[in-house]
Amino acid sequence: xxxxxxxxxxxxxxxxxxxxxxxxxxxxxxxxxxxxxxxxxxxxxxxxxxxxxxxxxxxxxxxxxxxxxxxxxxxxxxxxxxxxxxxxxxxxxxxxxxxxxxxxxxxxxxxxxxxxxxxxxxxxxxxxxxxxxxxxxxxxxxxxxxxxxxxxxxxxxxxxxxxxxxxxxxxxxxxxxxxxxxxxxxxxxxxxxxxxxxxxxxxxxxxxxxxxxxxxxxxxxxxxxxxxxxxxxxxxxxxxxxxxxxxxxxxxxxxxxxxxxxxxxxxxxxxxxxxxxxxxxxxxxxxxxxxxxxxxxxxxxxxxxxxxxxxxx
Numbered sequence: 001x002x003x004x005x006x007x008x009x010x011x012x013x014x015x016x017x018x019x020x021x022x023x024x025x026x027x028x029x030x031x032x033x034x035x036x037x038x039x040x041x042x043x044x045x046x047x048x049x050x051x052x053x054x055x056x057x058x059x060x061x062x063x064x065x066x067x068x069x070x071x072x073x074x075x076x077x078x079x080x081x082x083x084x085x086x087x088x089x090x091x092x093x094x095x096x097x098x099x100x101x102x103x104x105x106x107x108x109x110x111x112x113x114x115x116x117x118x119x120x121x122x123x124x125x126x127x128x129x130x131x132x133x134x135x136x137x138x139x140x141x142x143x144x145x146x147x148x149x150x151x152x153x154x155x156x157x158x159x160x161x162x163x164x165x166x167x168x169x170x171x172x173x174x175x176x177x178x179x180x181x182x183x184x185x186x187x188x189x190x191x192x193x194x195x196x197x198x199x200x201x202x203x204x205x206x207x208x209x210x211x212x213x214x215x216x217x218x219x220x221x222x223x224x225x226x227x228x229x230x231x232x233x234x235x236x237x238x239x240x241x242x243x244x245x246x247x248x249x250x251x252x253x254x255x256x257x258x259x260x261x262x263x264x265x266x267x268x269x270x271x272x273x274x275x276x277x278x279x280x281x282x283x284x285x286x287x288x289x290x291x292x293x294x295x296x297x298x299x300x301x302x303x304x305x306x307x308x309x310x311x312x313x
Contacts, residue, residue: 030091041076041087054080133164136191209299216270
């Protein structure tokens with residue numbers, strides 16, 4: 001017969017588990033209703049002139065995934081028979097975090113795929129210019145009301161995928177926030193909207209550097225040098241150069257997982273990039289690696305925050 005102590009112990013454990021589950025559900029429950037999510041998705045599609053005359057269904061992110069990865073959004077699927085559009089809406093700020101016009105992309109991909117010697121090959125029939133692509137993406141950014149602190153930082157053409165991709169980076173007091181960005185993709189054949197993804201934490205922290213650029217440069221060189229033996233450094237030091245040394249606000253490199261939406265997990269850092277000199281070319285051997293190395297240095301106290309050293313030991 002089970003003792004009273006063991007019985008109450010098991011009941012206590014069961015109650016604790018139930019309370020934990022209840023807290024997790026309450027904390028991670030999305031307060032955005034399905035009806036409101038559909039309304040937002042419909043308005044967004046209308047603004048972007050996407051064909052949304054189809055059926056709607058809403059899928060919330062799995063609670064376990066929310067707990068592990070901090071994902072809190074509702075996914076509205078729109079199926080109009082020809083295309084499928086997916087609109088992701090954040091539960092916290094009731095904001096669009098992703099739009100994916102996958103059906104349209106698949107149609108373009110199929111129409112630009114031909115057979116060559118029994119192999120399927122994608123050959124995009126036309127590609128719009130850099131200027132036209134920029135104008136098209138800026139128009140989309142304006143329609144989606146991207147905030148003024150987000151600045152277009154780069155635009156690139158992926159000829160294999162047939163997509164122009166623009167990246168908007170958040171700027172805080174004139175300094176780039178490395179982990180806050182928005183990506184807009186359009187079809188390279190005609191500028192049609194393909195996708196939008198938003199990755200913004202919105203953290204704020206001091207943007208005043210106590211460590212000088214010169215000191216950051218020296219710390220980075222010493223850190224990089226430690227990866228070599230004295231003999232290796234003597235024979236390879238002239239093959240490397242500092243490509244860039246700039247201030248950035250960072251958060252992901254701090255090693256803190258923001259599951260519970262803790263604010264202000266960010267730091268101002270000097271980001272130093274060390275690369276192989278161009279004159280070395282393809283003749284590099286042994287210790288020299290063509291990949292760049294990046295060193296993150298705390299701009300307040302000079303401590304090493306993170307390193308990504310690429311050398312060919």
